Amino acid sequence: MTGRLFVISGPSGVGKGTLISLARERLRDVVVAVSATTRPQRPGECDGREYHFLDAAEFERLVGEGAFLEHVTFAGHRYGTLRSEVERRLADGESVVLEIDVPGAREIKRQLPEAVFVFIAPPDLADLEERLAGRGANTSDEIQARLAIARDEIVAAGEFEHVIVNDNRERAAAELESVMRAAMESEGAPR
Numbered sequence: 001m002t003g004r005l006f007v008i009s010g011p012s013g014v015g016k017g018t019l020i021s022l023a024r025e026r027l028r029d030v031v032v033a034v035s036a037t038t039r040p041q042r043p044g045e046c047d048g049r050e051y052h053f054l055d056a057a058e059f060e061r062l063v064g065e066g067a068f069l070e071h072v073t074f075a076g077h078r079y080g081t082l083r084s085e086v087e088r089r090l091a092d093g094e095s096v097v098l099e100i101d102v103p104g105a106r107e108i109k110r111q112l113p114e115a116v117f118v119f120i121a122p123p124d125l126a127d128l129e130e131r132l133a134g135r136g137a138n139t140s141d142e143i144q145a146r147l148a149i150a151r152d153e154i155v156a157a158g159e160f161e162h163v164i165v166n167d168n169r170e171r172a173a174a175e176l177e178s179v180m181r182a183a184m185e186s187e188g189a190p191r
Contacts, residue, residue: 003029003095004183005086005112008176009105010120011150013132015166016099019120022173027180030095033085036062039077052082069111070104081108095184102153105160116183118176119160123167125150 010016024030036052038059047053054062059078063071071080081098089096098108108115122128128150132143157163162179166172 003090003093004180005090005108005115006030006095006097006180006183007105007108007115007117008097008099008120009102009118009153009160010166011122011128011153012146013128013135013150014120014122015131015169015172016120018169019164019166019173019176020097020099022169023177023180024097026177027095027184029093029184030097030180031089032097032099033081033089035079036068036082037077037079039075039079052085054078070100070107072101072104095180102156102159106156109159116162116179117160118162118164118179119157120172120176121154121157121163121165122150123165125154127167 008016008020020032024032034048034050034052036054036059038054038056039051041047041051041053045051045053056078059071059080062068062082063080067083068080069083069086071078073079081100081104086096086098098104100108105117109117122131125147129143129147132146164172164175164179
């Protein structure tokens with residue numbers, strides 16, 4: 001039996017990673033795909049655990065070979081989802097979660113329309129701004145830039161099968177778990 005592919009997207013700061021972690025605590029055979037990157041490995045990180053760390057030439061070679069389901073350049077580094085990483089895990093019967101941006105989700109939808117697409121939305125932009133500011137990791141200008149991107153991403157929510165508003169972490173995680181469980185248990189569902 002093959003697993004299901006879940007593509008989780010939404011604005012920066014909306015809590016995608018937190019909801020995925022909470023939902024995965026309650027689900028068996030669900031893994032998060034390990035992305036590839038050209039950014040330097042940080043202390044404590046392990047190749048193959050946090051990322052597959054590649055040099056720029058290797059990353060570009062893999063792009064040329066069509067080895068990525070999607071890839072982007074962000075802050076001067078390349079990031080991408082390796083097709084082999086996802087296909088191997090699905091074939092092993094594991095369901096795979098990808099936490100990616102809206103353009104990446106669109107690219108995966110083009111290639112793998114049978115995946116389950118979930119958009120995590122904030123209750124409103126003021127809530128998202130408060131969350132971004134609360135991180136303490138961004139300047140005011142960076143927060144405003146992220147909010148501008150978020151406005152465009154929120155408009156794209158209608159492109160997703162499921163939209164979950166993260167107005168309450170426990171409730172939203174339970175809803176994500178429910179969506180994932182239903183897809184994994186549905187008989188005859190495309191895998």
